Amino acid sequence: MxxxxxxxxxxxxxxxxNHHFPDTTISIAISTTEKIAGGTFGHNDLSYCDDPEDASIDESFMPVELRGKKWKTKRVLGEGGNFKVYLVASSDGLKYAMRWCRKQDCSTTKYGKNEGFQLKAASFMEKHLENTLRLKELIGHHPNIVKLIGFRKVNLFTQQIMEYIxxxxxxxxxxxxxxxxxxxxxxxxxxxxxxxxxxxxxxxxxxxxxxxxxxxxxxxxxxxxxxxxxxxxxxxxxxxxxxxxxxxxxxxxxxxxxxxxxxxxxxxxxxxxxxxxxxxxxxxxxxxxxxx
CATH class of the missing domain: 1.10.510.10 (Transferase(Phosphotransferase) domain 1)
Incomplete structure (x- = not known):
């Protein structure tokens, strides 16, 4: 050192x-998400995190008791290079942290016309999130680890639902x-x-x-x-x-x-x-x- x-x-x-150095095995995910936090991730208004009308929603990785819930965005909790985290409340009033990650790149200048690359990146990122969920399921409940409850797929995005701290x-x-x-x-x-x-x-x-x-x-x-x-x-x-x-x-x-x-x-x-x-x-x- x-x-x-x-x-x-x-x-x-x-x-x-706090610079990162990428693993070649996930360089696809890094390169397709590196510009998201620079203003192209989404809108600044909080309604961005609410489910849009006619959205394609997959809740198969959510606990049964949380499927079909309406989610209300409260505020932004933080963001990183490829995600944003929101404080949300379910329709029964319980609070959670919801982490939004886009499965595909939203930069049209570099990858916008490469559909094959986009699909490959989306597939990789989805498998990566599913692997993360499996690892957290193995970890289970521990008082010093934030609990990952599940995740939803909404159009081109995945939403990780986590314990709110x-x-x-x-x-x-x-x-x-x-x-x-x-x-x-x-x-x-x-x-x-x-x-x-x-x-x-x-x-x-x-x-x-x-x-x-x-x-x-x-x-x-x-x-x-x-x-x-x-x-x-x-x-x-x-x-x-x-x-x-x-x-x-x-x-x-x-x-x-x-x-x-x-x-x-x-x-x-x-x-x-x-x-x-x-x-x-x-x-x-x-x-x-x-x-x-």
Whole structure:
């Protein structure tokens, strides 16, 4: 790992250093979604998330009790390179987080005329989402893991229905409560949050599932001060003690050194990322500016 000696990069530096490096096996999905968050993903109005009239809807991956429900969009919770997350309420008033991902590229400048590529990308992304759901079903219920309830297919989009956490992610939690107030997080508080994270990781590893994208943005803090790990989109099944080969799709800042050599143990890569999270909590800075 390359690092800058004596560096003091503050918390605000973290986000701009969270670059990903793609796995060749999912480069199709990356390339077809990379422009979605740049304003082409959808409309700014909240009605965008409501089901359009005459929409083609597939709820076969939803729990029976949630099928046929009407969903009301409340507000945007966040967004990433290929998705947006909304707070929604079902027709019976229960709140959920709904993550919208487009199955096909909406950029007409690069892929708009390549229908074959579009169909291939859509098929891959759909299989990827189904695999994510299967992994979350294996993980089951755990107090420190955000529950994935199911997903719907609405026209060209998939909607992941998840447990709604009324709080913030760990990055914002540290920035608002500690960084902006120029004070350090207490050892007991850091220990409590870190133990929550390790509990989630231990549970998934006991099922031979590695998260592969652990970072402060994927650690959600509830109003009770507990940590829940979310976003298992890059999770993989592994065989204990055996290495995996090939590139990975991870956040560079948190990536273990061996992942850059394309030969790594997924569980060990998760533990490395947990260490980076702990460093950020205690130091409110990043350990290095460039990881390679």
């Amino acid at each position: 390359a690092r800058t000696a004596g560096m003091e990069c503050d918390l605000k530096t973290i986000s701009k250093n 009324d709080g913030s992610d760990l990055h914002n939690f540290i920035e608002v409560n500690y960084f902006q107030k120029k004070r350090q997080i207490g050892i007991r508080k850091a220990q409590s949050l870190f133990c929550d994270l390790l509990s989630a990781v231990k549970h998934s590893h006991s099922l031979n599932i590695a998260h592969m994208d652990i970072k402060v943005e994927n650690c959600l803090i509830t109003r009770n001060g507990n940590l829940k790990l979310t976003d298992f989109d890059n999770a993989v099944r592994f065989q204990p003690g055996k290495k995996m080969n090939g590139s990975v799709y991870a956040t560079r800042l948190y990536a273990a050194p061996e992942t850059f050599n394309k030969e790594y143990k997924p569980a060990c890569a998760d533990i490395w990322a947990c260490g980076i999270v702990l460093f950020i909590m205690l130091k409110q800075s990043i350990p290095w500016e460039v990881a390679k």
